[in-house]
Amino acid sequence: MSTPDRTPTDLETVRERLNVVTQETRFALVQDVLGHPAQLPTLKELDYVSPSKSRTTIRQHLQRLIEAGIVDELTLPTDRRRNDLPYKFYGISEEGREFLEAHDLLRAEETLQSIYERVETTDEIERYENAPRPER
Numbered sequence: 001m002s003t004p005d006r007t008p009t010d011l012e013t014v015r016e017r018l019n020v021v022t023q024e025t026r027f028a029l030v031q032d033v034l035g036h037p038a039q040l041p042t043l044k045e046l047d048y049v050s051p052s053k054s055r056t057t058i059r060q061h062l063q064r065l066i067e068a069g070i071v072d073e074l075t076l077p078t079d080r081r082r083n084d085l086p087y088k089f090y091g092i093s094e095e096g097r098e099f100l101e102a103h104d105l106l107r108a109e110e111t112l113q114s115i116y117e118r119v120e121t122t123d124e125i126e127r128y129e130n131a132p133r134p135e136r
Contacts (some may be wrong), residue, residue: 035112040089070096
Protein backbone atom coordinates (compact mmCIF):
# COMPACT_ATOMS: atom_id res chain seq x y z
CA MET A 1 0.00 0.00 0.00
CA SER A 2 1.49 3.35 -1.01
CA THR A 3 1.14 6.61 0.84
CA PRO A 4 0.64 9.96 -0.81
CA ASP A 5 3.88 11.73 -1.60
CA ARG A 6 3.71 14.61 0.86
CA THR A 7 6.74 16.64 1.60
CA PRO A 8 7.10 18.39 4.96
CA THR A 9 6.55 21.66 3.10
CA ASP A 10 3.12 20.45 1.93
CA LEU A 11 2.17 19.52 5.48
CA GLU A 12 3.52 22.80 6.82
CA THR A 13 1.47 24.71 4.23
CA VAL A 14 -1.68 22.79 5.14
CA ARG A 15 -1.07 23.35 8.85
CA GLU A 16 -0.39 27.04 8.31
CA ARG A 17 -3.51 27.50 6.18
CA LEU A 18 -5.64 25.68 8.73
CA ASN A 19 -4.27 27.96 11.45
CA VAL A 20 -5.06 31.00 9.32
CA VAL A 21 -8.58 29.90 8.40
CA THR A 22 -9.65 28.58 11.78
CA GLN A 23 -8.62 31.65 13.76
CA GLU A 24 -11.96 33.00 15.06
CA THR A 25 -12.08 36.37 13.29
CA ARG A 26 -10.79 35.01 9.99
CA PHE A 27 -13.17 32.05 10.09
CA ALA A 28 -16.04 34.48 10.66
CA LEU A 29 -14.84 36.54 7.67
CA VAL A 30 -14.71 33.43 5.47
CA GLN A 31 -18.27 32.65 6.56
CA ASP A 32 -19.37 36.22 5.82
CA VAL A 33 -17.84 36.03 2.33
CA LEU A 34 -19.56 32.70 1.68
CA GLY A 35 -22.87 34.04 2.99
CA HIS A 36 -22.85 37.18 0.85
CA PRO A 37 -25.37 36.96 -2.03
CA ALA A 38 -22.64 37.39 -4.68
CA GLN A 39 -19.90 35.88 -2.49
CA LEU A 40 -17.96 39.06 -3.27
CA PRO A 41 -18.55 41.52 -0.42
CA THR A 42 -16.87 44.87 -0.02
CA LEU A 43 -14.97 45.88 3.10
CA LYS A 44 -17.94 48.07 4.07
CA GLU A 45 -20.34 45.10 3.83
CA LEU A 46 -18.01 42.91 5.89
CA ASP A 47 -17.74 45.71 8.44
CA TYR A 48 -21.54 45.97 8.57
CA VAL A 49 -22.06 42.26 9.34
CA SER A 50 -19.20 42.25 11.87
CA PRO A 51 -20.10 45.16 14.16
CA SER A 52 -17.87 43.98 16.99
CA LYS A 53 -14.73 44.28 14.82
CA SER A 54 -13.12 47.48 13.61
CA ARG A 55 -12.67 48.03 9.89
CA THR A 56 -8.90 48.04 10.47
CA THR A 57 -9.09 44.63 12.16
CA ILE A 58 -11.20 43.25 9.32
CA ARG A 59 -8.76 44.64 6.75
CA GLN A 60 -5.79 43.07 8.56
CA HIS A 61 -7.46 39.66 8.77
CA LEU A 62 -8.52 39.84 5.12
CA GLN A 63 -4.90 40.55 4.21
CA ARG A 64 -3.81 37.46 6.12
CA LEU A 65 -6.41 35.35 4.25
CA ILE A 66 -5.17 36.82 0.95
CA GLU A 67 -1.55 36.00 1.84
CA ALA A 68 -2.58 32.42 2.64
CA GLY A 69 -4.27 32.07 -0.77
CA ILE A 70 -7.76 31.60 0.69
CA VAL A 71 -9.24 34.93 -0.37
CA ASP A 72 -8.75 37.04 -3.48
CA GLU A 73 -9.11 40.80 -3.67
CA LEU A 74 -10.86 41.62 -6.93
CA THR A 75 -11.32 45.04 -8.46
CA LEU A 76 -13.91 46.23 -10.88
CA PRO A 77 -12.39 47.32 -14.21
CA THR A 78 -11.98 51.09 -14.42
CA ASP A 79 -14.54 51.42 -17.22
CA ARG A 80 -17.25 49.83 -15.02
CA ARG A 81 -16.58 51.93 -11.89
CA ARG A 82 -18.93 54.61 -10.63
CA ASN A 83 -17.93 57.32 -8.18
CA ASP A 84 -20.62 56.46 -5.67
CA LEU A 85 -20.15 52.67 -5.69
CA PRO A 86 -17.40 50.31 -4.49
CA TYR A 87 -14.82 48.82 -6.80
CA LYS A 88 -12.90 46.46 -4.45
CA PHE A 89 -14.35 43.11 -3.47
CA TYR A 90 -13.26 40.02 -1.57
CA GLY A 91 -14.02 36.46 -2.61
CA ILE A 92 -12.87 32.95 -1.86
CA SER A 93 -10.11 32.09 -4.33
CA GLU A 94 -10.33 28.95 -6.44
CA GLU A 95 -7.41 27.54 -4.45
CA GLY A 96 -9.12 28.62 -1.21
CA ARG A 97 -12.38 26.92 -2.19
CA GLU A 98 -10.52 23.68 -2.95
CA PHE A 99 -8.73 23.91 0.40
CA LEU A 100 -11.93 24.63 2.34
CA GLU A 101 -13.70 21.80 0.54
CA ALA A 102 -10.86 19.34 1.18
CA HIS A 103 -11.02 20.15 4.90
CA ASP A 104 -14.82 19.96 5.06
CA LEU A 105 -15.21 23.66 5.84
CA LEU A 106 -17.87 24.44 3.21
CA ARG A 107 -20.71 22.36 4.61
CA ALA A 108 -22.70 25.35 5.86
CA GLU A 109 -22.46 27.46 2.70
CA GLU A 110 -26.21 27.37 1.92
CA THR A 111 -27.10 28.00 5.56
CA LEU A 112 -24.75 31.00 5.65
CA GLN A 113 -26.43 32.45 2.56
CA SER A 114 -29.85 31.90 4.10
CA ILE A 115 -28.79 33.67 7.30
CA TYR A 116 -27.28 36.57 5.35
CA GLU A 117 -30.55 37.04 3.45
CA ARG A 118 -32.31 37.73 6.76
CA VAL A 119 -29.87 40.41 7.90
CA GLU A 120 -31.54 43.82 7.99
CA THR A 121 -29.52 46.21 5.91
CA THR A 122 -29.39 49.95 5.54
CA ASP A 123 -30.09 51.60 2.20
CA GLU A 124 -26.37 52.20 1.77
CA ILE A 125 -25.49 48.53 2.37
CA GLU A 126 -28.27 47.45 0.04
CA ARG A 127 -26.85 49.78 -2.62
CA TYR A 128 -23.42 48.19 -2.07
CA GLU A 129 -24.91 44.69 -2.35
CA ASN A 130 -26.44 45.65 -5.70
CA ALA A 131 -23.27 47.26 -7.05
CA PRO A 132 -21.67 45.73 -10.14
CA ARG A 133 -19.16 43.02 -9.34
CA PRO A 134 -16.07 41.92 -11.26
CA GLU A 135 -16.19 38.76 -13.35
CA ARG A 136 -14.71 35.67 -11.72
